[in-house]
Amino acid sequence: MENKNSNYKALDIRPKTSIFETYKKYNYKPHFALAEFVDNSTASFFDNKETLNEFYSSKGINGFQLKVYILYIKNETGLKIQIIDNAFGMDSANFRRAIVLGEKPKIKTGRNEFGMGLKTAATWFANKWSIKSTQLGSNEEYSVVMDIDNIVETGVDSVNVITNSVDENKHYTILTLEKLNKTLPNRNKKNLMNLLTGIYRKDILDQNISIVYAENMGGKWEDVNGNKYDKFQHIPPFSYEPVKPRIIKVGELPNVEEGTVCVKQIDETLVFNGISHKITGFIGLRDKGSRALAGFALFRRGRAIIGGFENNYRPKEIYGDSGSYTYQRLYGDINLDSFPVNQAKDGFSWDDGLEEAFIEMLIPICKEYKSIANKLRVNEESAHNNISIEQANASNQILEKVLGGTITSIDNLKSSNDIAPEILAMYSEDIKEYNNKLSSKHLDSKIVFKSGDKLNIEMFFKINTNPNPKEWLNISVLDEEFRQYKFSLNIEHKFFKPFSENSEFIIFIKDFASAYAASIIKSRVGSPSNMVDPISITDSINKYLIALAEEQNMQQVEE
Missing domain, CATH: 3.30.230.10 (Ribosomal Protein S5; domain 2)
Structure with a gap:
């Protein structure tokens, strides 16, 4: 509802208003567009931090903190985005600069140095946007509505600024984006806010600013995790956890003192x-x-x-x-x-x-x-070398049941001299790389299972850590007559990053690769011409994966 003391004043928004149309085509990413608004909030805060602190100190409140709320709301008119802050606010001159094209701020050493971010980002997001603001110590609140479609269509060169009377102790800016051109992604809103939080992480760590995301799609406020709140002000702000640096352990590196922080x-x-x-x-x-x-x-x-x-x-x-x-x-x-x-x-x-x-x-x-x-x-051993014998054995027990065969680690084959020299040679590079500690690679193994004609198939599994491989899996024939095959899992493949740093993922993908390779080889040996039938592979892998899931569930229940 408008204040009865409201008054209107035309604000000249020239040059040509058609330039607003070009702002819709800017190559923004959502978090950088939102950052334009936060830049204005933080600039207003830092430029007037001393005044704000003095004001709140006089009221017995120490350490004033800027709060920025990013609200995503669905109502009867559709979706809208609101950005609300409690920064110093704008007087009439700064309000004019926020709206008029080409008007740069007086202070050009801050974060809103170009004087364009609010206009460009707001128009990129929305066909209609409005802003209202009042400055600490002023008893006037200014507001304006920018209906971009109407401005471009009619070519108007002015808009009405409404002035209302307010309490001089109030200070805020509220930006509302409606008739959205761009919506916030339904998925990965948490990642969007993580990106935005990362931009302002120094301010957050210094406790100068808090950023809150809240969504209201059905009458209840929610955070990015779906937790519900009565008021968006009750939602906790995003935090940033500083990176933990490496500390050198005793004897870890020659000539580097224990406890050295890198x-x-x-x-x-x-x-x-x-x-x-x-x-x-x-x-x-x-x-x-x-x-x-x-x-x-x-x-x-x-x-x-x-x-x-x-x-x-x-x-x-x-x-x-x-x-x-x-x-x-x-x-x-x-x-x-x-x-x-x-x-x-x-x-x-x-x-x-x-x-x-x-x-x-x-x-x-x-x-x-x-x-x-x-x-x-x-x-330092990589993730696949951090896999314990117990983890490897548990994985192998599941595969043995699924494939109906036996799995023996290369460690055990080597120690019992039950491995042909030409097979052992496949692993010689790893033996050298890991200082002859072959036992650290518990997943390298020999898998034996039967084909449809009840004859054995031997598969030798190997993990590769070569950087930037082109294939995620290599399958090759060692001896067709004796049905011996090799398959190598390249855990440094781009598709696996960054999951390949997780030992549990490596076991997961090793089980999948084993089932996949077994399906291909089983199809190959079952064909008179050694041709691989994609339909039989699909049928086989589907059965293996269902069996894998069931065995994994049973193992978890037993644990």
């Missing part, structure tokens, strides 16, 4: 084209490797431009290929406050050679930790 600070100056760029932050090695989450997060003015949660910066000149230990462990936060950014603030404008100069500067800084990473990899 993190070092960066404080450099890069001179490029006559401009000095101050570069600060840190690099380090993750305690737990992650192909998805390792890498550098590149910040500008306290806000991540590249990375932050995932999709971190990993130049090949430093990280090498995706199978390297460096690729999984090297991480860091690097501040590039003076580097130019694109308008969407989802990347740097450094194609003039600045990026190459930056990488060249980083290479010697990262050299020590790359060396440590490589030494650690020699000493």
